[in-house]
Amino acid sequence: MDDADRWRAVDTQRVAIADLLDDLTDDEWAHPSLCEGWTVRDVAAHLASQYRIRLRDALAGAIRARGDIDRAIHDAACAYRKPAPELVAEIRDLAGVRRVPPGIGVEEVLIDILVHGLDIALPLGRPLAVPPDAAAHVAQRLWDRPRMFHARRHFGGHHYRATDTGWLAGDGPEVSGPAWAIMLLFAGRPAARAHLTGLR
Numbered sequence: 001m002d003d004a005d006r007w008r009a010v011d012t013q014r015v016a017i018a019d020l021l022d023d024l025t026d027d028e029w030a031h032p033s034l035c036e037g038w039t040v041r042d043v044a045a046h047l048a049s050q051y052r053i054r055l056r057d058a059l060a061g062a063i064r065a066r067g068d069i070d071r072a073i074h075d076a077a078c079a080y081r082k083p084a085p086e087l088v089a090e091i092r093d094l095a096g097v098r099r100v101p102p103g104i105g106v107e108e109v110l111i112d113i114l115v116h117g118l119d120i121a122l123p124l125g126r127p128l129a130v131p132p133d134a135a136a137h138v139a140q141r142l143w144d145r146p147r148m149f150h151a152r153r154h155f156g157g158h159h160y161r162a163t164d165t166g167w168l169a170g171d172g173p174e175v176s177g178p179a180w181a182i183m184l185l186f187a188g189r190p191a192a193r194a195h196l197t198g199l200r
Contacts, residue, residue, distance in 0.1 A: 001137045006106045009134035011095040013113045017047065018092035020117075020126055021084070029084055034119040034189045041084070043116050048090035049080040050101045050112075111138050111148075115187045118180060122191055135179035136167035142186035143169050151186035158199065175199045 021044055029041045100109055121128035142151045157172045162179035177196035184192035193199055
């Protein structure tokens with residue numbers, strides 16, 4: 001994928017996630033997501049707010065969290081307490097925006113939107129289509145970048161095959177399933193296992 005392809009996939013998911021959120025009940029907004037300790041609202045607030053955070057605010061948040069970046073990101077999302085319809089509108093309005101949060105690029109934006117969309121949809125039992133080629137691209141990125149989620153360390157020793165694309169990675173007994181499920185597994189979401197075959 002080139003950058004234009006990545007941004008197209010990002011825009012597709014921003015609109016799809018906004019459409020999904022538009023129909024949620026209050027209980028669903030408060031439901032736990034696949035991100036441990038995050039509700040659906042927290043994830044939506046993260047997706048809506050991260051492009052509005054200035055570098056100095058991100059640095060201040062990291063200092064308050066004593067260098068724990070995950071905690072700083074979660075704290076920022078929790079502090080973004082806008083009504084649900086505003087969060088939905090802000091996510092939808094990001095379609096076409098080519099700005100990135102401090103310190104990251106389009107690759108990380110793509111990972112973020114694909115993984116977090118499923119963090120919301122799966123625990124709610126809501127459908128959310130993920131472009132297979134984009135999911136395979138993210139799976140490869142996570143496989144190749146050990147410092148992100150340590151996918152090879154945690155899930156090495158298998159040959160992964162995406163059943164909806166031609167994507168392959170690794171050596172050993174085969175694990176197969178849709179590219180989005182392999183991507184989600186590599187991103188450290190145990191719920192992906194239910195959608196894969198061959199994983200011990």
